[in-house]
Amino acid sequence: MSLNRVIGADGAIPWHLPEDFKWFKRLTTGHFVLMGRKTFESIGKPLPNRTNIIVTRRPRRLAREERFAPAFIGNWRPRLARSYQLGLTLMTDRDVWLVRDVDKLATAYEQVRPQRELFIVGGAQIYRRLLPRCSELFLTVVFREVEGDAFFPEFEDEFELIDVLLRTADFEVRHYRRITTPAAGSVRATC
Numbered sequence: 001m002s003l004n005r006v007i008g009a010d011g012a013i014p015w016h017l018p019e020d021f022k023w024f025k026r027l028t029t030g031h032f033v034l035m036g037r038k039t040f041e042s043i044g045k046p047l048p049n050r051t052n053i054i055v056t057r058r059p060r061r062l063a064r065e066e067r068f069a070p071a072f073i074g075n076w077r078p079r080l081a082r083s084y085q086l087g088l089t090l091m092t093d094r095d096v097w098l099v100r101d102v103d104k105l106a107t108a109y110e111q112v113r114p115q116r117e118l119f120i121v122g123g124a125q126i127y128r129r130l131l132p133r134c135s136e137l138f139l140t141v142v143f144r145e146v147e148g149d150a151f152f153p154e155f156e157d158e159f160e161l162i163d164v165l166l167r168t169a170d171f172e173v174r175h176y177r178r179i180t181t182p183a184a185g186s187v188r189a190t191c
């Protein structure tokens with residue numbers, strides 16, 4: 001986020017920091033990345049080498065749209081009983097999932113605790129919804145004020161800073177840990 005808490009403007013991130021992208025890639029590769037439908041659309045394609053979980057209230061309608069065509073995200077697979085229990089509505093053979101019930105998914109993740117981490121990667125609606133369930137937060141703070149329409153939620157009373165993992169002239173990556181009891185479980189957020 002910027003110094004005035006902005007994370008997005010007009011559906012995009014209002015800065016370009018390749019070093020931060022590299023850091024984000026290193027942190028999340030091999031893991032689950034969960035994002036809101038609008039964030040997925042702003043990225044435009046699945047993040048490679050990660051399970052992309054896209055949250056939407058209308059998965060079946062989205063699955064019929066051009067940008068969710070097999071050429072971009074893989075072929076839709078038949079729904080399995082197990083995936084249904086996880087709140088998964090649709091998934092592809094390229095490991096892209098469309099999920100309607102985000103709480104069900106987070107709860108299932110906590111119960112199963114797979115080897116791979118679940119990273120909540122935005123945007124504003126999804127951070128607001130799931131930050132209460134996060135045990136850790138990796139936050140890039142960009143050293144400027146920018147105009148925008150998507151903001152990172154207040155978290156300062158619930159997390160403590162434990163380290164600064166990367167610092168450049170333009171930004172730093174802060175690692176926070178929750179000091180209050182999470183709403184449930186231990187997913188991670190990175191912004």
Ligand SMILES: NC(=O)c1ccc[n+]([C@@H]2O[C@H](COP(=O)([O-])OP(=O)(O)OC[C@H]3O[C@@H](n4cnc5c(N)ncnc54)[C@H](OP(=O)(O)O)[C@@H]3O)[C@@H](O)[C@H]2O)c1
Nearest residue numbers: 008011012013036037038039056057122123124125126191
């Ligand atoms: N700086 C950063 O690190 C960073 C990271 C990520 C995103 N961003 C920016 O953030 C902005 C997007 O954030 P946003 O808040 O507008 O959108 P968002 O959180 O990415 O996505 C919102 C969408 O998620 C779905 N959704 C939200 N809550 C849901 C729930 N409880 N159950 C099921 N589906 C739910 C809905 O999709 P449907 O409408 O399909 O139902 C909703 O329209 C963009 O500007 C993006 O560039 C910045």
